[in-house]
Amino acid sequence: xxxxxxxxxxxxxxxxxxxxxxxxxxxxxxxVSQSAEPVKIGAVLSLTGTYAGLGAAEKQALDLEVKRxxxxxxxxxxxxxxxxxxxxxxxxxxxxxxxxxxxxxNVVAILGASGTGQSMAMRGDIDRAGVPxxxxxxxxxxxxxFDPQVFQTPWSNTIVVPxxxxxxxxxxxxxxxxxSDTGGYGKDGKPLIETSAAEKGLKIVASETFNPGDADxxxxxxxxxxxxxxxxxxxxxxxxxxxxxxxxEALGMREGDGVVPFFGGSGQARVEFAEGAGPAAExxxxxxxxxxxxxxxxxxxxxxxxxxxFSTRYRxxxxxxxxxxxxxxxDAFSILTRAxxxxxxxxxxxxxRDAIEGTQGLVGFGGTFGFxxxxxNGLTTDDLALYRIENGVWEPVE
Amino acid sequence: MPDVAELLQxxxxxxxxxxxxxxxxxxxxxxxxxxxAINFAQGEFYMLGGMLGVWFVSLGLPxxxxxxxxxxxxxxxxxxxxxxxxxxxxxxxxLRIIIVTIGGSVVLRQIALHLFGPDELALPAFTTGSSxxxxxxxxxxxxxxxxxxxxxxxxxxxxxxxxxxFGKAMRATSLNxxxxxxxxxxxxxxxxxxxxxxxxxxxxAGLAVAPLTQTAFDVGAGIGVKGFSAAILxxxxxxxxxxxxxxxxxxxxxxxxxxxxxxxxxxxxxxxLLAVLFLRPQGLLGGSGKEKV
Numbered sequence: 001x002x003x004x005x006x007x008x009x010x011x012x013x014x015x016x017x018x019x020x021x022x023x024x025x026x027x028x029x030x031x032v033s034q035s036a037e038p039v040k041i042g043a044v045l046s047l048t049g050t051y052a053g054l055g056a057a058e059k060q061a062l063d064l065e066v067k068r069x070x071x072x073x074x075x076x077x078x079x080x081x082x083x084x085x086x087x088x089x090x091x092x093x094x095x096x097x098x099x100x101x102x103x104x105x106n107v108v109a110i111l112g113a114s115g116t117g118q119s120m121a122m123r124g125d126i127d128r129a130g131v132p133x134x135x136x137x138x139x140x141x142x143x144x145x146f147d148p149q150v151f152q153t154p155w156s157n158t159i160v161v162p163x164x165x166x167x168x169x170x171x172x173x174x175x176x177x178x179x180s181d182t183g184g185y186g187k188d189g190k191p192l193i194e195t196s197a198a199e200k201g202l203k204i205v206a207s208e209t210f211n212p213g214d215a216d217x218x219x220x221x222x223x224x225x226x227x228x229x230x231x232x233x234x235x236x237x238x239x240x241x242x243x244x245x246x247x248x249e250a251l252g253m254r255e256g257d258g259v260v261p262f263f264g265g266s267g268q269a270r271v272e273f274a275e276g277a278g279p280a281a282e283x284x285x286x287x288x289x290x291x292x293x294x295x296x297x298x299x300x301x302x303x304x305x306x307x308x309x310f311s312t313r314y315r316x317x318x319x320x321x322x323x324x325x326x327x328x329x330x331d332a333f334s335i336l337t338r339a340x341x342x343x344x345x346x347x348x349x350x351x352x353r354d355a356i357e358g359t360q361g362l363v364g365f366g367g368t369f370g371f372x373x374x375x376x377n378g379l380t381t382d383d384l385a386l387y388r389i390e391n392g393v394w395e396p397v398e
Numbered sequence: 399m400p401d402v403a404e405l406l407q408x409x410x411x412x413x414x415x416x417x418x419x420x421x422x423x424x425x426x427x428x429x430x431x432x433x434x435a436i437n438f439a440q441g442e443f444y445m446l447g448g449m450l451g452v453w454f455v456s457l458g459l460p461x462x463x464x465x466x467x468x469x470x471x472x473x474x475x476x477x478x479x480x481x482x483x484x485x486x487x488x489x490x491x492x493l494r495i496i497i498v499t500i501g502g503s504v505v506l507r508q509i510a511l512h513l514f515g516p517d518e519l520a521l522p523a524f525t526t527g528s529s530x531x532x533x534x535x536x537x538x539x540x541x542x543x544x545x546x547x548x549x550x551x552x553x554x555x556x557x558x559x560x561x562x563x564f565g566k567a568m569r570a571t572s573l574n575x576x577x578x579x580x581x582x583x584x585x586x587x588x589x590x591x592x593x594x595x596x597x598x599x600x601x602x603a604g605l606a607v608a609p610l611t612q613t614a615f616d617v618g619a620g621i622g623v624k625g626f627s628a629a630i631l632x633x634x635x636x637x638x639x640x641x642x643x644x645x646x647x648x649x650x651x652x653x654x655x656x657x658x659x660x661x662x663x664x665x666x667x668x669x670x671l672l673a674v675l676f677l678r679p680q681g682l683l684g685g686s687g688k689e690k691v
Contacts, residue, residue, distance in 0.1 A: 048508065050616055052516035182661055209660050213620040215418070215611045218411035219655035222404055239518040243611045250529040250538040251407075276520040276612040 038081035039074070039345045041336065042101030044112035044122065049089025054114040057322065058136055058329035059084060061310075062111065064317050065333045075337065075345040083107060087118050094118035098125045107131065108340070108352055111332045114325070116142060116184045123147060132353040134332040136325065138237070138266060139188045143376040151356055151376045153331040153366055154324070155289050155384060158377070160265045161192045163384045164287040165200055167397075168231050168263055177206040177229035179220055179244060185237035185267060193235060205229045210240060217244045221251055225258065232260055237267035242276030249280035261285065269324055274389050281389045285397065290385040291327060291365050293396050302363045310365060327365030334364050403534030408656040409649065414541045416648020417548040421603035422625025423632065423640035424555065425596030430634050431572035432592035435495035439479065440600055441622025442506040446472045447601025448613030449510055452519040461522060469601045475506075476597025480590045503618065510615040521608035544606045551599060552641055559637075568592065572635075600625075627671050633681025642683050 043062055046055035066082045074080050083105045085097035094113050101107045102125055109132045113119045116139025126133045126149050135142050138154040168176060178193055180186035186209065197204055206227035208220035217240065224232060232253075234244055241264065245254070252258040264286040267273075274281050290296040290303070294311065297303040310330050314322040322330070339355035340347070347355065359378065362369040367383025386397040422444055429437040450471050454464035483502050487494045524543045529536040559565040570578040571588040579585045603621075604613060611617075624647065632643025647667055654666040674682060 048511060052511060052615075056516055210655075211661070211664055213617070214660075214663075215607060215621075216411050216415050216652070218414075219408050219652050220660055222407045222656065226404065239612055239614060242518075242520075246538070246610055250536045252529070252536060272518050272520075272612070276518060278520070 036078045038079040039340060040081050040083060040105055040107045042098075042105060042107035042110040042112075043082060043084045044087050044094055044097045044101070044110060044114075044118065045084060046089040046114035046118065047084075047086040049087075051089045051114045054136075054325045055086070055089075057326040058112075058114060060318055061314065061322060061326035061329040062333055064314060065330060065337075068313070069333075069337055075340045078345045080337070087113055087115075089115060089118070091117050091121035094121050095125060098122040102129045102131055108347075108349065109134070109336055109356075111136065111329070111336065113137060116188065119150075119152075120145075123150065126150065130349045130353070132336075132349065132356050134336055134356070136328040136332050139184055140192065141188060146374070146376070148357075149353060151335065151371065151378075153328045153335070153364075153369075153377075155266060155366060155379055156377045157189045157192050157265070159379060159381050160287055160384060161189060162196050162200075163381045164233065164263055164265055164386075165193070165196050165202060167285065167287060167386050168233065169200055169202060171231070171261070173202070173231035173261070175203050175205045175227075175229050175231075177208070177224040177227055177232045178204055179208045179210070179217070179224065179232060179234045179236075181212055181236040181238055181240065182209050183212040183236070183238065186235050189235040189265070193233065210236075212238050212240065214240055215243065216247065218247045218251065221247050221253065225251060225253060225260075229260065231263060233263045235265060235267070239272065239276065241268055241273050242281070245277035245280040245284065254280055254282070263287075266324065269387070269394070271323075274392050274394065278392070282391075284389045285386060286394075287384055287386050289324065289327075289366055290383055291367070292324065292385070292387060292394065296385050296396055303368070306363050307365055322365075324365075331364035331366050331369070335359055335362060335369060338362060404656070406533055406535040408652045410535055410537055410541065412649035412652030413645060414538075414544055414648070415651060416628075416645035417544050418603045418607050418621070418644075419624050419628040419647050420641040420644025421548055421551060421599050421606075422621055423628035423644045424551070424637055425599045426626055426629040427635055427637050427640045428592045428596045428599070430629070432568070432589045433484070433490065433492060433495055435492035435499070436626065437593070437596060438496060438499040438622060438626075439503040439506060440596060440625060441618035441620070442503045442510075443472050443476060443597040443600030443618075444604035444621050444625075445510060445613065445615065445618035446475060446506065446597075447604030448521060448608040448617070449514050449519065449604075449615065450601070451605045451608060452521050452613065453514065455521065461524065465524075465605050468605055469598050472601035473594040473598040477590050477594040479506075479597070480593035484589070484593070485586065503622070507615055507618060514615060516615065518612040518614040520612050521605070523609040538610065540606070540609050547602055547606050548641075551602060552637070555595075555637055564591075624667075627667060631671060631674055631681060632683050636681070636683065639681055639683035643681065646682070 045058050066080050070079050087094035087097050101110055111134050116137040119135040119137045119142050132149050134151045136153055140157040143152045180190045206224045206229055210217055248254055253260050262284050266288040268286040269288040269292055291307045294304050294307040311322055339352055343351045343355035357371050359369055359371045367379045369378040371378045387394040388397050425440045447468050450468035451464050454467045479502055483498050484495055523540050525539050527539055529538045567583045568588050570583055571585045575585050628644035628647045629640045631647055632639035650670055651663050651667055655663045
């Protein structure tokens with residue numbers, strides 16, 4: 001009788017433990033209690049407004065990862081609760097969302113925002129509360145204008161610009177024309193391109209700009225054509241890039257005698273660019289993260305496994321491939337959960353910030369993250385690759 | 399490259415954007431004539447035209463049919479918008495109509511975001527092939543389409559207004575609503591018709607330009623401002639003046655982008671607009687107001 005009771009209680013205990021811990025892992029050896037308070041994380045995303053395309057992908061990635069982390073036992077057995085706020089691509093709303101997350105939800109850290117302006121706008125509240133922020137926006141200013149509380153996951157312009165300029169130089173071009181937007185991304189890249197080009201001995205013979213929303217870039221391209229540039233670098237994250245290529249095609253800059261090679265950055269790593277520009281984008285070369293084509297890493301590498309595993313799960317859940325924005329959100333969440341495991345779920349904001357800064361060798365979507373007290377982006381040009389658009393799809397350039 | 403060819407290229411680019419502005423401006427003048435109010439949802443009709451066109455193509459419709467369906471569907475949305483949002487304003491106060499259209503534009507944009515998603519969409523070119531060359535300047539085939547469609551719309555509108563009973567009824571309503579009602583014209587129906595026509599013109603502009611620029615749920619606000627500026631520049635309430643204003647605005651922008659810094663492009667058009675408002679508030683080509691429809 002005593003024996004039977006012991007067997008039954010053991011079986012019950014095992015069943016409970018298994019159902020909570022799921023497939024096991026680190027948490028399996030810990031004492032687990034379902035009644036423990038969840039660890040609250042905030043996210044500020046642009047689910048509506050201009051950057052809705054970015055925010056939607058980021059939300060999908062975060063939902064997927066939170067569920068996976070919780071199924072695997074959460075942080076030391078405590079579930080993760082993600083509170084998502086929409087900033088409507090509006091800086092004032094991003095500030096309101098951040099203060100709501102801090103004051104009302106008492107989150108331990110905030111992921112976001114989707115845009116550079118929104119990420120910068122939240123700084124006041126972030127600094128006041130001492131809560132760490134991991135941004136998924138690409139603006140260099142986010143980590144260049146240094147704030148100890150702020151981290152960033154996308155490949156920043158500080159590494160992408162020299163990488164692309166090196167490729168232009170390696171292709172034998174010396175006189176380049178720059179066409180950048182006056183919005184956040186282009187304005188961020190332009191001074192970097194100017195200094196970096198000078199360092200590499202490249203001459204900028206024409207520097208033209210356009211405003212976000214412009215529907216015709218013929219005037220700028222006409223001037224670029226008569227400047228005698230032997231390569232054109234476009235620096236924008238907007239949909240105007242496709243218009244530029246179509247205008248260039250009409251001006252005879254894409255084939256025949258007047259052909260000029262066009263280069264770009266992460267802003268063109270979008271299916272919509274190749275689709276929208278159609279034949280005009282053939283041969284377009286851009287630099288961005290290696291993970292755009294996971295095979296870049298080599299199928300035996302850890303990076304390949306991480307990216308491929310994430311892509312597979314994302315495809316199963318949503319029926320589509322993750323774009324780079326989903327990848328940046330995946331990285332932000334991975335960095336935060338790893339730091340939470342290191343510092344412990346009860347760690348205060350300062351300890352959590354230190355744990356994030358201590359991140360070393362974390363293989364994610366963007367590459368291998370290694371933060372330091374000076375570098376809160378943590379990626380290098382080793383994490384980047386060149387791509388050329390061929391037959392409407394990007395192929396890695398050897 | 400000789401400078402004449404460069405100038406010609408700027409002029410072509412200017413007339414291309416200008417034609418689009420003209421079509422949108424026409425929509426503003428139609429609604430203004432009928433209600434005395436500015437329809438700030440006009441840009442959203444431009445957006446809806448392009449988005450619906452892409453959607454009809456994705457359903458397998460041939461392009462001409464998709465374009466026609468998109469124009470018709472947007473006109474229906476315009477009429478519905480008037481019936482649901484504008485008509486309930488019983489006193490017809492223009493200020494209240496303006497505020498309702500601002501709210502309506504936000505609603506239309508958010509509906510488009512949820513129906514068609516946040517990413518930009520591409521519409522195929524009306525005719526494929528390389529661009530045409532004239533005296534060293536290039537003209538995209540789509541640009542020729544834009545010009546042709548704008549001309550067609552303007553001629554069609556003039557014929558409608560001058561030759562048909564329906565058009566005459568619309569003009570009568572805009573001149574004197576009460577008198578028009580006394581002679582048996584359904585003035586309310588004319589307002590609905592004005593919204594439907596304005597929506598159709600906006601949709602046509604959005605469709606004509608979509609193969610060049612792609613379209614997205616958020617393109618309406620920007621073009622709305624341009625079209626409004628064009629209408630003011632030419633003179634509100636006069637369709638021909640609105641077309642002139644559109645072409646002029648496009649030319650100014652293109653020449654500013656070509657010969658000055660492109661950053662000043664939008665500034666130049668705003669400065670000209672302000673100058674017109676100060677010196678000649680009825681518009682460059684406008685008469686004394688809405689009587690000239």
